[in-house]
Amino acid sequence: MHAYGPPPAYAQAVLRITDARTGEPVQAAPARRGLTRVEAHASGLTPTTLRVLLLSDLLVRALELGGTPVWSLLTGEHEQPELRAAARALGIRPFEDGGDLGSGLGEAQVLHVATEGTEPTGGVLVAVAPADSPTASTPDFSDPAALRLALLSHPRDLPVRLDAAALEExxxxxxxxxxxxxxxxxxxxxxxxxxxxxxxxxxxxxxxxxxxxxxxxxxxxxxxxxxxxxxxxxxxxxxxxxxxxxxxxxxxxx
Known part of the structure; x- marks a missing residue:
């Protein structure tokens, strides 16, 4: 970090995210103002699905900080109540039900957040690498904020190991x-x-x-x-x- 002075030129005006289908960066909020749908694809409560929910939350927060209206959805078939409870514990913004999507009013962009290998239809695919816990199949919620930070500390395209050392750090x-x-x-x-x-x-x-x-x-x-x-x-x-x-x-x- 340099000595503080006049503000530097700041050309990065909108969130850009890599589309896993093409490997190319795209605008998460298109220049044409409209609603951006962030759709989390998660079934069953595991460290990896929790990472999907957390990345979806980060996208929602980043878009809102940039002034973009967001519609946040959760889709999946298994353990949805458990996933929603886990999301609340981690401070993740509430998801709407993704069972009957259709198209949002004025929707301009769709961001699908999913594990690697998942192929939702349409939109931009934001892929999440696996997370695992060596001691349990479900995450340790004894300190939700520490769990959140442990997941945030790694690039989303790299695997995360939620062992005792990572949570203690x-x-x-x-x-x-x-x-x-x-x-x-x-x-x-x-x-x-x-x-x-x-x-x-x-x-x-x-x-x-x-x-x-x-x-x-x-x-x-x-x-x-x-x-x-x-x-x-x-x-x-x-x-x-x-x-x-x-x-x-x-x-x-x-």
Whole structure:
């Protein structure tokens, strides 16, 4: 991260996502304004289907941050109530029922989020690599936010192993960041620097690169010339995408 100055040129105006069918990036929100449907294809509660739901949630959040109206759907045949309950536990936005889709009013784009090898009809296919847990067939929900962070920490096209070490690392990172955010909140608020805002938006609008968003936050944490009030606003802004409740512990410090 460079010294802060005038805001850099920022040409990346909309979210671009790779279509797994072609390998080419496409606009998730077309220039013609209209509704974007995000459709999660998931059956049965497994670490992999949970990853599908989480990526769908990130797409919804990123599109809404860019001002695009979104219609979020869940389709599948097995364990839908369990999947919806798991989604609520992870802070995933509620899904509508995808049993009778039709076409949304003014719909301009459809993003299908599915596991590798799934071939929904039409639209853009956003593929998700497998996730596995070495100790159980279903994810560990004892700390949902840590589970969410563990899944967010890896590119979506690479497999994830949700072992005890990965979850413990995520718990430690969350505890540290929440404590830091609560501490920074005690200082006068300062705006998110233009350069930092551009770095964050470039990361998530460039094929939803969430690991890069996390790396930006780590750099912001240790940047020596940045006021603590600006660190707080940066983390709160990024959490609108991440959904990790990073401001949860504000007011808890003695």
């Amino acid at each position: 995520a718990r430690g990172t969350l505890a540290h960041w929440r404590g830091s955010v609560a501490d920074w909140a005690r200082q006068p608020s300062r705006p998110v620097p233009d350069e930092v805002r551009a770095e964050l938006r470039t990361a998530w609008e460039d094929d939803l690169d969430v690991p890069e968003v996390l790396r930006v936050l780590r750099r912001v944490e240790t940047w020596p010339e940045l006021p603590d009030g600006a660190r707080f606003e940066t983390y709160a802004y990024a959490d609108r995408l991440l959904g990790l409740e990073l401001t949860r512990d504000i007011g808890s410090l003695a």
